[in-house]
Amino acid sequence: MLDSTQEGYTTEDGRKIGGVVMEMRNITLRFGGVVAIKDISFDIREGEIRAIIGPNGAGKSSMLNVISGFYNPQEGEVIYRGSRRPPMKPFQVARQGIARTFQNIALFEGMTVLDNVMTGRLNHMRASLLDQAFWWGKAQREEVENRQKAEEIIDFLEIQHIRKTPVGRLPYGLKKRVELARALVSEPSILLLDEPMAGMNVEEKEDMSRFILDVNDEYGTTIVLIEHDMGVVMDLSDRVVVMDYGKKIGDGTPNEVRSNQEVIDAYLGVAHD
Amino acid sequence: MAQTDTPKGVPHSIPALLARNVAQFGSKPAYREKELGIWQNWTWAEAAEEIDAIAYGLLALGVNRGDHVAVIGRNRPALYWSMVAAQKVGAVPVPLYQDAVAEEMAYVLEHCFARFVICGDQEQVDKVIEVQGRVPQIEHIIYQDPRGLRKYDHSKLHALADVQAEGRAAHDRFDKELKTREAELDFDSTCVMLYTSGTTGKPKGVVLSNRNIILTSKASSEFDHLDPHDEVLAYLPMAWVGDFIFSIGQAMWTGFCVNCPESADTTLADLREIGPTYYFAPPRVFETLLTSVMIRMEDAGPLKRRLFHYFLEHAKVVGPRLLDGKNVGAMDRLKYQLGNLLMIGPLKNALGLTRIRVGYTAGEAIGPEIFDFYRALGINLKQLYGQTEASVFITQQPDNEVRPDTVGVPSPGVEIRIDDKGEVYYRSPGVFVEYYKNPESTASTKDPDGWVATGDAGFIEPDTGHLRIIDRAKDVGKMADGSLFAPKYVENKLKFFPNILEAVVFGSGRDYCTAFINIDLTAVGNWAERNNIAYASYQELAGHPKVMDMIQSHVEEVNRSVATDEMLSGCQVHRFLVLHKELDADDGELTRTRKVRRRIIEEKFHDLIDALYSGKTSQYTETEVTYEDGRKGKIKATLEIRDAATVAAGAPAQVAAE
Numbered sequence: 001m002l003d004s005t006q007e008g009y010t011t012e013d014g015r016k017i018g019g020v021v022m023e024m025r026n027i028t029l030r031f032g033g034v035v036a037i038k039d040i041s042f043d044i045r046e047g048e049i050r051a052i053i054g055p056n057g058a059g060k061s062s063m064l065n066v067i068s069g070f071y072n073p074q075e076g077e078v079i080y081r082g083s084r085r086p087p088m089k090p091f092q093v094a095r096q097g098i099a100r101t102f103q104n105i106a107l108f109e110g111m112t113v114l115d116n117v118m119t120g121r122l123n124h125m126r127a128s129l130l131d132q133a134f135w136w137g138k139a140q141r142e143e144v145e146n147r148q149k150a151e152e153i154i155d156f157l158e159i160q161h162i163r164k165t166p167v168g169r170l171p172y173g174l175k176k177r178v179e180l181a182r183a184l185v186s187e188p189s190i191l192l193l194d195e196p197m198a199g200m201n202v203e204e205k206e207d208m209s210r211f212i213l214d215v216n217d218e219y220g221t222t223i224v225l226i227e228h229d230m231g232v233v234m235d236l237s238d239r240v241v242v243m244d245y246g247k248k249i250g251d252g253t254p255n256e257v258r259s260n261q262e263v264i265d266a267y268l269g270v271a272h273d
Numbered sequence: 274m275a276q277t278d279t280p281k282g283v284p285h286s287i288p289a290l291l292a293r294n295v296a297q298f299g300s301k302p303a304y305r306e307k308e309l310g311i312w313q314n315w316t317w318a319e320a321a322e323e324i325d326a327i328a329y330g331l332l333a334l335g336v337n338r339g340d341h342v343a344v345i346g347r348n349r350p351a352l353y354w355s356m357v358a359a360q361k362v363g364a365v366p367v368p369l370y371q372d373a374v375a376e377e378m379a380y381v382l383e384h385c386f387a388r389f390v391i392c393g394d395q396e397q398v399d400k401v402i403e404v405q406g407r408v409p410q411i412e413h414i415i416y417q418d419p420r421g422l423r424k425y426d427h428s429k430l431h432a433l434a435d436v437q438a439e440g441r442a443a444h445d446r447f448d449k450e451l452k453t454r455e456a457e458l459d460f461d462s463t464c465v466m467l468y469t470s471g472t473t474g475k476p477k478g479v480v481l482s483n484r485n486i487i488l489t490s491k492a493s494s495e496f497d498h499l500d501p502h503d504e505v506l507a508y509l510p511m512a513w514v515g516d517f518i519f520s521i522g523q524a525m526w527t528g529f530c531v532n533c534p535e536s537a538d539t540t541l542a543d544l545r546e547i548g549p550t551y552y553f554a555p556p557r558v559f560e561t562l563l564t565s566v567m568i569r570m571e572d573a574g575p576l577k578r579r580l581f582h583y584f585l586e587h588a589k590v591v592g593p594r595l596l597d598g599k600n601v602g603a604m605d606r607l608k609y610q611l612g613n614l615l616m617i618g619p620l621k622n623a624l625g626l627t628r629i630r631v632g633y634t635a636g637e638a639i640g641p642e643i644f645d646f647y648r649a650l651g652i653n654l655k656q657l658y659g660q661t662e663a664s665v666f667i668t669q670q671p672d673n674e675v676r677p678d679t680v681g682v683p684s685p686g687v688e689i690r691i692d693d694k695g696e697v698y699y700r701s702p703g704v705f706v707e708y709y710k711n712p713e714s715t716a717s718t719k720d721p722d723g724w725v726a727t728g729d730a731g732f733i734e735p736d737t738g739h740l741r742i743i744d745r746a747k748d749v750g751k752m753a754d755g756s757l758f759a760p761k762y763v764e765n766k767l768k769f770f771p772n773i774l775e776a777v778v779f780g781s782g783r784d785y786c787t788a789f790i791n792i793d794l795t796a797v798g799n800w801a802e803r804n805n806i807a808y809a810s811y812q813e814l815a816g817h818p819k820v821m822d823m824i825q826s827h828v829e830e831v832n833r834s835v836a837t838d839e840m841l842s843g844c845q846v847h848r849f850l851v852l853h854k855e856l857d858a859d860d861g862e863l864t865r866t867r868k869v870r871r872r873i874i875e876e877k878f879h880d881l882i883d884a885l886y887s888g889k890t891s892q893y894t895e896t897e898v899t900y901e902d903g904r905k906g907k908i909k910a911t912l913e914i915r916d917a918a919t920v921a922a923g924a925p926a927q928v929a930a931e
Contacts (some may be wrong), residue, residue, distance in 0.1 A: 015424075148309065150312075151309035152309060154309075155308075155309055156420070158536065158538075159284075160310070160528065160536050160538065160539050161536065161538035161539045162537045163310065164542075214420070214421055217421065217423070217424065218420065218421070218423070234717070241489045
């Protein structure tokens with residue numbers, strides 16, 4: 001188990017992980033009488049790939065929504081880069097450098113891949129409405145800069161061939177990749193991925209895994225992901241949080257988690273006698 | 274040797290040609306590549322500066338004269354520059370197939386003893402690192418795309434940009450050395466070494482000299498009147514001799530612009546944006562393009578569809594005649610022009626073929642319908658016949674004499690001879706120097722007078738002088754009555770039907786020919802859907818009586834066409850069956866490049882062959898198959914065997930000329 005000091009650690013494959021960027025302290029989230037998350041604490045460190053796993057209904061997506069600012073927990077606090085984060089709207093969180101993808105793809109189906117990716121640059125646009133309407137001055141410079149960034153990401157994720165294709169015509173695996181592109185183009189420091197491999201075939205999963213590792217490696221992005229596919233989680237992530245019925249039942253490296261009796265019980269079920 | 278003279282006024286090496294181009298058209302685009310969605314452009318002068326920087330960098334790394342520098346990656350200007358830079362420092366570039374697995378790569382790297390490898394990206398670097406244990410002589414690996422490589426051990430690994438930067442810094446230090454080495458290059462120094470794909474045995478390194486490449490490029494460029502304003506799209510493997518001739522040889526000779534696509538997947542879109550004027554593609558590319566056009570037309574509105582078919586029918590008659598400069602009536606011309614305005618022009622534009630002046634296809638036989646389709650659109654598509662050992666060109670079709678069934682007349686400077694067994698021999702300035710470290714193979718392929726055996730059987734048409742290739746020489750045999758048996762000739766005719774994926778014809782030493790047919794699941798499945806024929810599996814569809822009827826009609830059509838050829842009329846297919854499984858490389862029935870392995874098929878399906886020659890109407894068989902995960906299984910089937918109508922040899926068959 002790691003302590004919560006600011007010292008980083010070195011992963012098995014030799015990557016250097018930095019200090020804590022985000023810390024969840026005693027988070028409790030309720031919907032009326034339903035307790036979705038019960039008193040959970042964990043931290044996320046600079047540059048690591050952090051997975052949240054658990055059976056259906058364990059509260060994983062709720063946890064991700066707390067991180068992204070979509071839900072504000074009733075109890076506990078979120079410490080982001082050393083200071084307590086007040087309740088925020090998701091767009092404010094996005095401006096702080098946290099981007100996400102969704103479990104059920106949320107792209108603009110009628111727009112091209114390029115246009116969808118460009119929407120991810122919204123946070124970086126400062127030009128006035130008038131400038132933008134006439135594509136003049138600052139708006140023009142910004143557009144060129146944003147397009148450049150969008151093209152870099154398109155190149156990085158190898159989706160050049162569908163640049164001008166409407167998203168609605170794409171197969172599922174590619175849509176997921178476009179969504180990742182849109183999240184990446186905002187140059188996030190933390191990237192939240194909600195089930196990036198759901199519904200993919202083996203080849204698509206392999207591609208996606210490679211891209212996630214590449215993003216982490218190339219841009220140093222901290223990645224928090226929720227995933228059902230155990231093989232993928234264990235291969236990709238540096239540390240894993242395991243949830244069950246809103247509670248945290250395990251936290252550690254994939255190997256530690258694998259040998260945790262409570263985790264095994266939650267996944268395989270226990271015989272009640 | 275017949276080739277010792279040196280023509281005057283011809284630069285003696287690729288670097289010398291580069292210098293000439295910089296002087297003549299320094300500010301003209303030489304290379305383009307789409308990067309981040311924008312076409313980047315390098316003029317000849319800029320390209321030469323980049324090449325110099327790489328050359329200085331290579332000197333700084335310690336490349337010696339005569340070293341082999343392996344180049345692996347997809348078509349990118351920087352890799353073409355690397356090859357020229359290697360030549361500049363007196364080394365020999367050795368391009369490798371980028372899709373080769375590490376094992377194949379290790380063989381080539383070991384065989385040519387490469388001390389330096391220039392890779393396109395991480396994928397290639399990984400492969401080289403993987404095999405490094407077998408090829409410890411590799412001293413430095415240079416890569417172009419740094420993605421994913423940042424954290425690798427860089428003690429032997431260098432980014433190409435860094436090598437160039439070091440080269441620029443070391444400019445003064447190596448200036449004299451580079452000039453000396455460049456001046457040493459002459460007509461007989463090695464230009465490039467290309468490995469043949471190696472369908473039989475290990476790959477062989479074909480050594481081509483500056484003389485081979487430059488004289489061939491000169492002759493072929495003049496043959497088709499290529500000029501500096503031509504544009505080509507470089508998308509075929511860099512390790513293939515054709516790409517070397519088109520993208521380096523002819524490009525350097527004429528000074529035209531080489532365009533590199535953004536990625537392999539965007540090639541068709543890039544083709545449309547560039548609109549090349551000179552284009553080369555294997556038949557498969559043309560087939561795929563045609564199929565996609567046809568399928569999309571099926572989905573088009575009724576008006577468009579009718580316009581398309583109406584004008585296409587007309588164009589099929591008039592288009593090729595117009596291209597060949599034959600007489601066409603005024604009304605027909607007018608109608609063709611109207612079609613051009615409404616249908617053909619827009620279609621060509623959508624395919625990116627609007628500006629094509631000369632297009633070539635080679636490698637395999639191309640179906641006459643496919644060939645005619647493109648000719649009908651007014652695209653000057655021609656065939657050529659060539660080999661790595663010939664620096665590509667052996668024969669090619671001149672304008673106005675294009676036919677689907679011949680491969681044209683000998684290219685300028687090429688002599689052709691047919692030996693008494695029917696095998697084609699050639700001799701030309703492009704004939705390779707030797708197989709690297711393999712004098713036995715060199716001696717058995719090239720005789721002391723410089724004649725090279727092609728391994729293909731063919732003949733020269735007496736009245737036109739065109740060469741016709743019949744088959745691989747070792748497959749050509751005699752039937753029981755002594756008449757010529759050329760299986761590939763008949764198989765190709767069968768395969769030109771979209772419904773037939775693969776065909777294997779038997780008959781060597783027999784009384785008559787028989788055939789195995791593989792249906793094309795996409796085409797036949799589509800047809801079944803439209804005709805309300807239900808089927809549950811490949812096997813069921815293949816054995817369906819209506820499918821058998823359809824295949825029978827195809828076979829009989831082929832028989833009628835084969836009968837018109839006096840020499841080969843004995844090769845008509847008398848009996849055939851449709852196989853219950855697709856021939857597969859995993860089962861060893863095909864090579865990885867999808868060529869039929871006759872011996873193995875004969876052994877494996879001997880019961881079926883016996884049945885074909887025994888007069889039975891059906892045969893029960895069991896076949897072992899390998900699934901994709903490596904498990905083995907058995908397919909059982911009872912196959913129907915049918916007789917196909919044949920045309921008596923010598924009878925005046927009424928067949929429309931093809």
